[in-house]
Amino acid sequence: DAGVIQSPRHEVTEMGQEVTLRCKPISGHDYLFWYRQTMMRGLELLIYFNNNVPIDDSGMPEDRFSAKMPNASFSTLKIQPSEPRDSAVYFCASSRQTGGLAKSQHFGDGTRLSIL
Amino acid sequence: DAKTTQPNSMESNEEEPVHLPCNHSTISGTDYIHWYRQLPSQGPEYVIHGLTSNVNNRMASLAIAEDRKSSTLILHRATLRDAAVYYCILRSYNTDKLIFGTGTRLQVFP
Numbered sequence: 098d099a100g101v102i103q104s105p106r107h108e109v110t111e112m113g114q115e116v117t118l119r120c121k122p123i124s125g126h127d128y129l130f131w132y133r134q135t136m137m138r139g140l141e142l143l144i145y146f147n148n149n150v151p152i153d154d155s156g157m158p159e160d161r162f163s164a165k166m167p168n169a170s171f172s173t174l175k176i177q178p179s180e181p182r183d184s185a186v187y188f189c190a191s192s193r194q195t196g197g198l199a200k201s202q203h204f205g206d207g208t209r210l211s212i213l
Numbered sequence: 214d215a216k217t218t219q220p221n222s223m224e225s226n227e228e229e230p231v232h233l234p235c236n237h238s239t240i241s242g243t244d245y246i247h248w249y250r251q252l253p254s255q256g257p258e259y260v261i262h263g264l265t266s267n268v269n270n271r272m273a274s275l276a277i278a279e280d281r282k283s284s285t286l287i288l289h290r291a292t293l294r295d296a297a298v299y300y301c302i303l304r305s306y307n308t309d310k311l312i313f314g315t316g317t318r319l320q321v322f323p
Contacts, residue, residue: 101256128309140257140300140313153310188256192309201247202311204256 099123101205103189109211115177118208121170122191130190130202131164131174140188146172147194179212186210217301222318225291233286233317235301240281243306248275248286250297251316257300260286296321 102121110116122129130145144154149166157164161180166172176183186209190202218236225231237246248260261268261275263284268275274287288295300316 132313139315140251142310142312145309147309190256201259201262202249202257204258206254207256 101189101191101203103187103205103208105208106206107209107211109213110179111213112180113178115175116179116183116210116212118174118187118189118210120172120174120189120205122172122189123203124170125193126191126203127194128192128202129166129172130192131172132188132190132204133185134188134207135185143174181212184210184212217303217314219299219301219314219317221315222320224320224322225288227293227321227323228290231288231291231295231319231321233288233299233301233319234283235285236283237301237303238282240303241305244303245306246275246277246281246284247302247304247311248273249300249302249311249313250295251300252294252297257313260299262304291319291321293321293323295319 104119128147131143132140133143134140141156143156144164145152146166162176164174186207188204188207190204192202193200245262245264247262249257250260251257261270261273263275263277276285298316298318300313302311
């Protein structure tokens, strides 16, 4: 079975540019999570969706970040304008719902983002 | 969120058992104990979780103290592929969120 698919795997761009990260969750999963990982701050939850609806975006750093989930098989995380401090590895994860809660999360391989 | 404390790093030799400790003295009665690991250059992967009783699966065993204030992840025979950062996470029964700490970096030597 295909796991969580993220694209691109690597992105290098100049500050001020718009960056779009993409995620395809595992088919049949109800939850989708976006995380960011840096050496300084570790792995942080940015936002998560349940049935395509954003549930908690309290981890989104600022208005430059936005996330959407237009359908059950696709989500995007956008940064506009990008800044060097946004450089990190961004992970997407998905999970199935059971008993009203998310089960174990399945992570993609991440997008390594470098803002010059 | 209840906090967990793990050693920064541990070492093991291949084919030996590894016991990774986690302290969670402020755990509440409805917190589940989850373990994930992150191999180099990969996303985290689920290992095991439990509430009160010890748990076993194909990857590992989870031993939970009777007072639930600590737990131990047991890898019965370490392999080189088990070298990773292991995260112990408490998750309340009424939340979908996982809050990752700094974890334990496990090195496995041949």
